[in-house]
Amino acid sequence: VSADDLLLVRRCLRGDPAAMERLVATYQADVFGLSVRLLHHRQDAEDVVQEVFLRVFRSLRRWDSRRPLRPWIMGITVNRCRTWITQRARRPELVDYLHETAARDVADNSGELTREIHAAVQDLRMEYRSVFVLYHERGLPYEEIAQALRKPVGTVKTWLHRARLEVLDRLRKRGMISEVGHELP
Amino acid sequence: MNCLESQAILQRRLDGAAFVPDAELEQHLAACAVCRDRHAAARPLLEALRVQPPPVLPPWLPWRIAAAALGDRQRRRLRLRRSLTVTVGLAAAIVVMLFAGYLNRPTSEDGKVDHGPFVQNPQSDVKKQDALQPQSEKPHEAQPPSLIALSERLADKTLDEAKVLWTAANPVEGMPMGELPAVPDLDPASQPLRQAKQEVNEGLQAVGRSAQRAFAYFSHELPMIELPQGR
Numbered sequence: 001v002s003a004d005d006l007l008l009v010r011r012c013l014r015g016d017p018a019a020m021e022r023l024v025a026t027y028q029a030d031v032f033g034l035s036v037r038l039l040h041h042r043q044d045a046e047d048v049v050q051e052v053f054l055r056v057f058r059s060l061r062r063w064d065s066r067r068p069l070r071p072w073i074m075g076i077t078v079n080r081c082r083t084w085i086t087q088r089a090r091r092p093e094l095v096d097y098l099h100e101t102a103a104r105d106v107a108d109n110s111g112e113l114t115r116e117i118h119a120a121v122q123d124l125r126m127e128y129r130s131v132f133v134l135y136h137e138r139g140l141p142y143e144e145i146a147q148a149l150r151k152p153v154g155t156v157k158t159w160l161h162r163a164r165l166e167v168l169d170r171l172r173k174r175g176m177i178s179e180v181g182h183e184l185p
Numbered sequence: 186m187n188c189l190e191s192q193a194i195l196q197r198r199l200d201g202a203a204f205v206p207d208a209e210l211e212q213h214l215a216a217c218a219v220c221r222d223r224h225a226a227a228r229p230l231l232e233a234l235r236v237q238p239p240p241v242l243p244p245w246l247p248w249r250i251a252a253a254a255l256g257d258r259q260r261r262r263l264r265l266r267r268s269l270t271v272t273v274g275l276a277a278a279i280v281v282m283l284f285a286g287y288l289n290r291p292t293s294e295d296g297k298v299d300h301g302p303f304v305q306n307p308q309s310d311v312k313k314q315d316a317l318q319p320q321s322e323k324p325h326e327a328q329p330p331s332l333i334a335l336s337e338r339l340a341d342k343t344l345d346e347a348k349v350l351w352t353a354a355n356p357v358e359g360m361p362m363g364e365l366p367a368v369p370d371l372d373p374a375s376q377p378l379r380q381a382k383q384e385v386n387e388g389l390q391a392v393g394r395s396a397q398r399a400f401a402y403f404s405h406e407l408p409m410i411e412l413p414q415g416r
């Protein structure tokens with residue numbers, strides 16, 4: 001754990017507003033990026049980010065200072081997203097409408113392949129999706145993902161392996177792979 | 186090379202290993218369409234993930250989060266302070282009640298303070314010494330009659346059953362059932378029970394008197410609550 005993180009946490013525990021803003025600024029991109037990819041919904045992701053940081057500040061005393069802060073926060077984010085998805089499933093009518101409107105926002109002006117990848121990731125089961133996004137989009141190493149999800153590193157590797165195969169197979173079935181792409185360098 | 190080995194190489198490449206040409210792999214890919222397509226999709230997948238723009242944070246979101254966190258902290262502190270105040274108030278009320286009960290503790294007829302059953306005093310020591318004395322010295326008339334009757338009934342019943350069992354186990358010629366050697370009196374066995382009941386009664390009476398006086402004191406001192414008309 002870096003000394004900066006420790007100092008930042010101590011200041012947050014004392015109720016220093018500047019430290020709280022700094023902690024939010026440091027990790028908000030990770031939390032928001034993960035939430036958007038897991039929920040596939042911008043407005044929901046914004047709400048979840050706020051909830052995540054509230055929970056972080058409430059339970060900051062329980063953080064094990066021997067472990068890095070980022071996996072801990074990402075673990076809270078994954079849990080909150082999972083809960084949010086469960087709650088969202090109970091109110092399908094409203095969410096379907098919002099989901100449609102938000103899907104256009106998420107599918108910004110990136111290419112068709114990116115959209116297909118997002119759709120493929122969205123169809124993964126929650127564990128695979130979390131691991132895939134944490135590794136490939138947030139750049140967390142295996143060990144930190146294992147800490148965030150509280151799973152063994154071997155399990156994380158297996159999930160990532162399966163998630164990749166599912167994504168690749170989907171891209172293949174959707175015709176996103178050109179014949180030229182078969183050539184290896 | 187088989188599909189599993191091909192997948193292992195694919196995973197290593199997706200982990201960031203270099204796409205190094207491999208003759209065995211090429212041979213397998215030429216024969217296996219599934220592996221070939223997967224390997225073909227790996228590089229575009231990595232490239233697309235690398236270049237995709239990160240989700241853009243709304244500019245107001247950090248401010249909203251910080252404000253919500255500070256507000257939540259203040260609310261929690263306020264709640265904590267309120268619960269602390271209530272707890273301290275309750276504790277103070279209990280202390281005041283106990284103190285009032287102590288000031289208004291019941292006195293005996295001769296003007297001496299009755300300390301109740303929980304305070305060590307010479308009288309209770311005398312009682313304890315009495316209790317330690319042989320039980321047969323105490324007259325039966327001093328005990329509650331219902332308890333004595335219950336104990337005696339139980340003792341008689343047990344004695345009858347013991348006689349039946351004794352006769353069945355040791356049949357003696359010429360001795361009719363029921364005529365057995367003298368059985369000791371079971372009354373002393375019920376003496377500690379009687380003594381305990383008496384002491385509990387005395388203690389409860391003292392506590393009851395204290396509570397009654399405390400209640401009378403507070404009901405006298407507190408203002409009357411006027412109920413609205415129609416109830």
